[in-house]
Amino acid sequence: MRFLVLGGTAWLGHRIAATALERGHDVTCLARGSAVPDGAELVVADRDDPRELPLPAGAHWDVVVDVARQPGHVRRAVRELRSRSGRYVFVSTGNVYASQSDEGADETAKLLPALVADSFTDPDHYGPAKVACESAVLAAFGSGRSLIARAGLIGGPGDPTGRTDYWPRRFARETAGDSISGGPVLVPDAPDLPTALIDVRDLADWLVRAAEAGTAGVFNAGGTPVPFPAHLDAARAAARAVTRSTAPTVVAAERWLLDRGVSEWAGPRSLPLWVSDRSWYGMNARSSAAARAAGLTVRPLEDTLRDAALAHESDSPFPGGAGLAPAHEHDLVVELETARESPPAAPQ
Ligand SMILES: NC(=O)c1ccc[n+]([C@@H]2O[C@H](COP(=O)([O-])OP(=O)(O)OC[C@H]3O[C@@H](n4cnc5c(N)ncnc54)[C@H](OP(=O)(O)O)[C@@H]3O)[C@@H](O)[C@H]2O)c1
Numbered sequence: 001m002r003f004l005v006l007g008g009t010a011w012l013g014h015r016i017a018a019t020a021l022e023r024g025h026d027v028t029c030l031a032r033g034s035a036v037p038d039g040a041e042l043v044v045a046d047r048d049d050p051r052e053l054p055l056p057a058g059a060h061w062d063v064v065v066d067v068a069r070q071p072g073h074v075r076r077a078v079r080e081l082r083s084r085s086g087r088y089v090f091v092s093t094g095n096v097y098a099s100q101s102d103e104g105a106d107e108t109a110k111l112l113p114a115l116v117a118d119s120f121t122d123p124d125h126y127g128p129a130k131v132a133c134e135s136a137v138l139a140a141f142g143s144g145r146s147l148i149a150r151a152g153l154i155g156g157p158g159d160p161t162g163r164t165d166y167w168p169r170r171f172a173r174e175t176a177g178d179s180i181s182g183g184p185v186l187v188p189d190a191p192d193l194p195t196a197l198i199d200v201r202d203l204a205d206w207l208v209r210a211a212e213a214g215t216a217g218v219f220n221a222g223g224t225p226v227p228f229p230a231h232l233d234a235a236r237a238a239a240r241a242v243t244r245s246t247a248p249t250v251v252a253a254e255r256w257l258l259d260r261g262v263s264e265w266a267g268p269r270s271l272p273l274w275v276s277d278r279s280w281y282g283m284n285a286r287s288s289a290a291a292r293a294a295g296l297t298v299r300p301l302e303d304t305l306r307d308a309a310l311a312h313e314s315d316s317p318f319p320g321g322a323g324l325a326p327a328h329e330h331d332l333v334v335e336l337e338t339a340r341e342s343p344p345a346a347p348q
Pocket residue numbers: 006007008009010011012013014030031032033034045046047048066067068069091092093094150151152153154155
């Protein structure tokens with residue numbers, strides 16, 4: 001088959017293009033950069049340029065795969081490619097949904113209103129922008145020639161956010177030899193927080209196979225939801241593939257962490273993947289039953305975490321600056337343990 005990947009230079013798009021090549025397909029990637037997999041044809045183009053995409057004249061594709069975020073990129077692409085491609089696979093997101101609170105919600109859940117503008121910069125417009133992208137794909141290709149994959153949190157080797165490798169690498173750090181960096185692991189007390197990572201390799205594999213099979217429809221494509229402590233257990237088990245012993249944990253109340261400026265979810269000073277707001281507990285607990293029925297298979301979480309950890313030198317910084325710096329984490333653990341050893345005297 002002939003695949004046109006709009007993208008292909010970043011994490012998921014690159015993996016999709018590589019998977020399609022591995023499965024014997026012809027692949028063309030269109031992007032501004034050049035870091036596409038070996039064997040892919042590259043068309044360098046800026047989709048912000050309102051002129052027609054500089055694709056080879058007369059070329060047709062069996063499937064277009066698009067990872068865009070900007071509605072204008074998708075609106076132009078579907079207009080130009082409607083008659084030049086058999087099918088359109090669009091990588092969307094669970095952020096399209098109006099509510100993130102309902103655990104187990106399926107694809108019929110209410111969506112956010114679509115962004116009218118062609119482009120956005122405010123991160124709050126990401127969900128509405130993806131809704132607009134989905135609408136453009138469905139309007140041009142119809143439900144029979146399109147596949148919309150609403151990806152859940154993507155993880156695995158190469159995660160540019162550090163969310164996947166933080167916990168296994170942190171558990172593995174005990175043997176680093178210095179008591180500060182290898183001390184106890186500070187974790188949030190979040191026993192009911194659902195977490196679900198879909199391995200980038202599993203998602204890419206399914207998208208390519210679904211394109212081959214002509215699968216059409218709208219699908220949530222997420223990993224298997226597990227409570228946060230089970231995610232930490234898998235991270236600890238994954239760490240054992242990296243080092244022989246793993247660090248113990250120190251559990252901190254969410255309010256205590258927030259009061260000390262520890263961030264949630266991602267980025268510097270964070271405990272990655274932690275979410276304290278219960279109204280977001282459904283985000284990583286959507287039903288992906290329809291995608292599973294349509295052939296999506298996922299590897300064990302421990303394998304994803306292990307491979308993500310092994311993709312880095314043990315002492316290299318976390319991607320995206322994710323996590324707590326060792327000295328900061330050490331100070332927090334000392335403060336917490338000291339308070340526990342000498343609780344404030346009860347009022348007389
Ligand atoms: N990370 C997650 O947990 C998560 C969760 C749910 C859904 N998603 C979705 O998963 C996808 C991730 O895709 P990804 O990792 O391949 O990509 P990405 O980081 O979103 O990068 C976008 C791709 O589009 C290209 N691009 C961006 N602007 C362009 C322009 N003006 N002209 C031409 N090409 C342009 C980029 O290439 P150049 O920069 O080289 O041009 C790049 O290849 C996205 O659709 C995202 O919304 C992610």
